[in-house]
Amino acid sequence: MTDILPPAPSATTPTTGISLDTSRLGSAANLKKAGEKFEAVFIGMMMKSMRQAKLTSDDDNPFYNKDQDTFRDMQDKQVAEGMAAHQPIGIGKAMTEFLAKSQTALQPGAPAAASTSTPS
Numbered sequence: 001m002t003d004i005l006p007p008a009p010s011a012t013t014p015t016t017g018i019s020l021d022t023s024r025l026g027s028a029a030n031l032k033k034a035g036e037k038f039e040a041v042f043i044g045m046m047m048k049s050m051r052q053a054k055l056t057s058d059d060d061n062p063f064y065n066k067d068q069d070t071f072r073d074m075q076d077k078q079v080a081e082g083m084a085a086h087q088p089i090g091i092g093k094a095m096t097e098f099l100a101k102s103q104t105a106l107q108p109g110a111p112a113a114a115s116t117s118t119p120s
Contacts, residue, residue, distance in 0.1 A: 031096055031103070039092030040084035047076045 051072065058064040084092060 028100070031099055034099075035092035035096030036084050036088070037092075038095055039088050040081045042091055043083050043089065044077055044080035047080060048073075051076070 083089070
């Protein structure tokens with residue numbers, strides 16, 4: 001007879017569903033990718049704010065259709081990702097540099113593992 005209950009969570013698989021794998025944390029490529037994604041989100045939010053700050057309401061526009069909003073949002077997302085990848089405004093790079101300072105493994109000339117011994 002087979003078990004109906006799922007296996008009990010182990011130490012490596014928390015019940016929260018969050019992976020305990022930390023091998024990707026020290027990667028400069030992943031940090032750069034995170035900076036690019038952050039910049040894309042930031043640019044997307046900026047574009048969304050610009051779209052909301054219009055002088056006329058959509059009710060006054062005879063050519064307005066609610067479906068346009070959906071496609072405009074998708075277009076803005078693609079434009080934001082393209083801008084972040086090809087012509088960044090610099091906030092992602094600043095965030096990447098700030099986070100790299102806190103990760104000694106990513107700093108040039110830093111030892112691979114930090115020493116935990118205390119000076120005597």
